[in-house]
Amino acid sequence: MPVPENKFFFIDPNRCIGCQACVQACSECDTHKGHSMIHLEYVDRYESPQTLPVVCMHCDSPTCAEVCPADAIKRTEDGVVQSARKPRCIACSNCVLACPFGVPKMETSMELMMKCDMCYDRTSEGKKPMCATVCPSGALHFGTMDEIEELRPQSRPVNEFHFGAQTIHTKVRMMVPKNSRLTHLDVVDGMHGSDEPDEPDMMMDGVLFELPIVS
Amino acid sequence: MNNEPLHRFPDGRSEAEQPKWRQDFPIDVEADEYGARRDFTKFMVLTSFAFAFGQFWIVLQSLFRVKKTEEKQIAMVDDMKVGQAKTFHYPTDRDPCLLIRQTAETFVAYSNQCTHLMCPVRPDVKNDRLHCPCHEGYFEASTGRPLAGPPRRPLPKIQLRIADGIVYATAVELRTS
Numbered sequence: 339m340p341v342p343e344n345k346f347f348f349i350d351p352n353r354c355i356g357c358q359a360c361v362q363a364c365s366e367c368d369t370h371k372g373h374s375m376i377h378l379e380y381v382d383r384y385e386s387p388q389t390l391p392v393v394c395m396h397c398d399s400p401t402c403a404e405v406c407p408a409d410a411i412k413r414t415e416d417g418v419v420q421s422a423r424k425p426r427c428i429a430c431s432n433c434v435l436a437c438p439f440g441v442p443k444m445e446t447s448m449e450l451m452m453k454c455d456m457c458y459d460r461t462s463e464g465k466k467p468m469c470a471t472v473c474p475s476g477a478l479h480f481g482t483m484d485e486i487e488e489l490r491p492q493s494r495p496v497n498e499f500h501f502g503a504q505t506i507h508t509k510v511r512m513m514v515p516k517n518s519r520l521t522h523l524d525v526v527d528g529m530h531g532s533d534e535p536d537e538p539d540m541m542m543d544g545v546l547f548e549l550p551i552v553s
Numbered sequence: 554m555n556n557e558p559l560h561r562f563p564d565g566r567s568e569a570e571q572p573k574w575r576q577d578f579p580i581d582v583e584a585d586e587y588g589a590r591r592d593f594t595k596f597m598v599l600t601s602f603a604f605a606f607g608q609f610w611i612v613l614q615s616l617f618r619v620k621k622t623e624e625k626q627i628a629m630v631d632d633m634k635v636g637q638a639k640t641f642h643y644p645t646d647r648d649p650c651l652l653i654r655q656t657a658e659t660f661v662a663y664s665n666q667c668t669h670l671m672c673p674v675r676p677d678v679k680n681d682r683l684h685c686p687c688h689e690g691y692f693e694a695s696t697g698r699p700l701a702g703p704p705r706r707p708l709p710k711i712q713l714r715i716a717d718g719i720v721y722a723t724a725v726e727l728r729t730s
Contacts, residue, residue, distance in 0.1 A: 403580040412582045420582070 340416035341461045344482050347470065348495060349391060350513035351381075354477035356389035360469035367457065367468050370421075373445060375454040376469050391478055393469065394419060394441045394454035395499075396509035402433035402442050402453070410451070417509045418458055422451040438501045456510075492516050627662075628652055628720040638676035640665060643711055643722040650711050652720065653678060653694060660720055662711035663697045669704040683708070697728075706730070 358378055365374035377392040400419045403411035410426035411433060413419045422433070422442075429449035433442040442453040457467035461480070465471075470480040479486060486495060495511035500522040514520070562571055579585055627641040633654045641662075643650050649665035653676055663683070665673045672687035682700060683692040690702030697708040710726040 413580050414582050
């Protein structure tokens, strides 16, 4: 049974309060006992308490699967990129290095890459992923487009990301302020430093300093 | 039946237009050739059974195959001089054989086909042997056993019966050594 086509996973960093409930819930799941497949990242720890839950974005062109030399990472018919197949994974960490979202994790003790599979055992049965069921502030949401439109009138979902010349569409949607211009991070540019003064970034400002409101 | 292509490529082009590495390493589960251990075990077990059954089948066939060879008149004693050889076919027309009169009383007959690669052997009665010209194989004329050359097995012997001046072939004796 595939994941329902009208249901999507929404991440709203604006609402994340850094409570780690999603991390805890994920690690209690039976399919990967004790290992959390969701990361809670600090966007800029010195400047802001802003945190960001990171789950697998389930790309239409999953770089982790494309770079896997052992052919271990596979995508199911509903577009969910699965964790590495245990008999195939050679623990080379190629996927870990390649993923632009920084999602796959190498469990060196098991010599196995593990990543978020959107709780495939639950979502393929029509249930919500573990993290989305426990999130107290609604930063993680699993539901239909209509639902999210009603819940977040000030935001819009985005599933198009640019990495250099590559455009990637993802199954997971990121909520951004409705009227903000989308900015894309040029990693190479960031590595070498730019002489031009930074433009004020409306989207990042909105995300970073608008305090989460729990309704 | 699902007629949709197995591969969904990010640029939307067909499989043939994709680079080789994308064709070789599909990322979709449906396009993957995943041999499960259970399938492999199943294959091994079934193949083993097939081989075992084949062996039993061969044994049964050879046990119950009726080998009926009819007696066949092949020569007249008076027509053959001592040291003379004559070809005949026994048990069917596709089995060439060789009859040799060694002495006045002794007749021997063998299959004419060398046990190496089925070339016809030629009698060399003076030296008491049969010669296969293909690879220089030699058989002893009085027993049919290999003497030299590539053949390792003796020629099949044709059992004879002589009655009233007529030579009959009665059976083929297959030997392994």
